[in-house]
Amino acid sequence: MPISARYRPDPRLAGSGLPLVDAVRAADFPQTVLRYRNDHAAALVGLKSLSDAEWIAHFGRFTPLPDNQTEPLALRYHGHQFRHYNPDLGDGRGFLFAQMRDARDRLLDLGTKGSGTTPWSRGGDGRLTLKGGVREVLATALLEALGVNTSKSFSLIETGESLRRYDEPSPTRAAVLVRLSHSHIRFGTFERLAYLNETEAMTALVRYVADTYYPDLSAHQGPDLAHALFDAVVTKTAHLTTQWMCAGFVHGVLNTDNMNITAESFDYGPYRFLPHYEPGLVAAYFDEGGLYAYARQPDAVFWNLTQLARCLSLIGDSQPLIDSLNAFSERYQTAMAAQFCRRLNIVALGMEVETPLMQAAFRMLSGAKTPGSFEGFFFDWFGGSLSEARALNGPRGEVYTQPDAVDFRRLIIGYAAADAAKLSQPLFAQATPATLLYDEIEALWTPIAKNDDWSLFYEKLAEIERYREGLGLSEQG
Incomplete structure (x- = not known):
């Protein structure tokens, strides 16, 4: 394979000596059809030059x-699932495939989903449905x-198998997904060592x-290291x-085994984007x-941090850990305003000023029930009061002329645009933002399932990419 100078392998976990992994084998799939490759992500780790054959x-x-x-490594961990402790978890249909450095010298993982059985499969087949892979890519x-610190879907390959699932029409097609992440070490990794009272291993893991x-x-x-690490993770x-x-965004399954130590969103099974503001x-x-x-979700995250x-x-004193836990609420509120x-x-003015603005916005949105109105709000008012005319004349303008909108429109006037130049982009001449509502996913999946027609899937990805470029919220890399 042609190796880029950006490719910098660093299989750190494999050489760490930590008792966290089991060597496994990948499944031998009857077929491998490439459905998606993320060349933007591949460029970050020096793998963009791979041919499709090499990629497969x-x-x-x-x-x-x-x-x-x-060899692939399945990670061992435990976890609280809906707040019930489960000591029988671990990578049951995935593994850590590789680790490498990016241009910023950050260690990144390539991990899988649907790559076959492991010692932790608990009787499962170790597979992923193609629809599940499509949903995660999207x-x-x-x-x-939208500026969320998330894993990147790196590759999706259809595997030619038929799967039976109780929660979707069967038989259904199978796939193997590869994701690029900053870490696969979960809160549940620490829970396992605590459950086993492995003091030395816990100390080594923290280090x-x-x-x-x-x-x-x-x-x-x-x-002191355990305290400092926990404090950083809380933030x-x-x-x-x-x-x-x-x-x-509603994650769906905020169990402790679905939260990792680098605070990166990952592992998307059931999820939803709000069609409109609906707290429940x-x-x-x-x-x-x-x-x-x-x-x-903030309460669920706090509960999970308590388990960590x-x-x-x-290996550490309780009081400094409690102090960091007690700081979560204020840190969350400050970060929420920003x-x-x-x-x-x-331009943010400070939590005390932003709180009334947010409260006014959510009061206003409580009366908007049309699909897309939640993301539509951020799109319509991107740039603050500079976008008022655009918002009022757009398809959601009626929301912003209701009595509940008065406070928001009064308060938003006090804010300057952080980057007014963005508003001159073609993106903001269109009427609607990029959304990913449940019905949209079903609509683009139907032609795939019936006719192997992937055009709507690729069109949606292109639409999202234009949205990403226009908003300018995502981290570079």
Whole structure:
């Protein structure tokens, strides 16, 4: 394969000696049809130069990348699922395939979903439905466009198998997904070591995570390192939660095994984007009590952080961990105000000033029930009061002339646009934003399922990419 100078393999976890992994084999699929390759993400890690045949060899057949892991590694972890502890988890249909550095010297993982059985499959087939892969590709694309710190869908390859699932029409097609992430070390990784009372391994894991992902903390030693690491994770996780909330995103399954140590959104099964402001919206049909409803996500995240703190108390003092936990609410509120302004492309003035603005906005949105009105609000008012005429004359203009809109329109006048030049882009001459509502996903999946017609899928990705470029909210890399 032609190797780019940007390709910098660094299989760190494989050489760490930490008791976190099991070597596994990838499934031997009867077919490998490339459906999606993310060349933007591939360029970040020096793999864009791969031909399609080479791409399939590595990400469909899992031939090792040069100087990288010699075998896939399934990660061991436990977790709380809907707040019930489960010690029988672990990578049941995925593995860590490779690790490498990007141009900013950050360690990145290539991990899989649907790559076959592992010791942690619990009787499952280790496979992923093609529809599940399509949904994840779409979710990560739009979340990145909306400024959410998310894993990147790197590759989707159809595998030629027929699967039976109780929650969608069967038989259904299968696929293997590869995602590019900053880390696959989960809160549940720490839970497993705490459950087993593995003090030495916990100490070593904390050191590994700090040195690898939080190098600014490397000078800390002993219990102080555990405290400093947890404090940093609390801050980053508070920021991630605000990104979900301002994207109108409902994760669906906010279990401790679905949250990682670098505060990166990942692993998209059931999810939803708000069609309109609906605090009680749930994404998973089995979330009958609404535990992970849209408005309850900050509480769910705080609960999960509490479990991580309990794990770290195995090697650290409780009080500093409690102090960091108690700081979550204020950090979340501060980050929420900043993220709200970022979504609106306005200059933040401070949490105390932003809070009335946000409250006024959500009061206004409570009366808007048309599909797309949640994301439409951020699109219509992008740039603040500079976009007032555009908002009032657009398809959602009626929302902004109701009595509940008076306070928002009065308050938004006090904010300057953060980047007024963005408003001159063609994106803001159109009437609607890019959205990914449930019915839209079903509409583009139908021609794939019936006629193997992928045109709507690729058109939606192109639309989202234009939205990403226009908003300018995503991190570079």
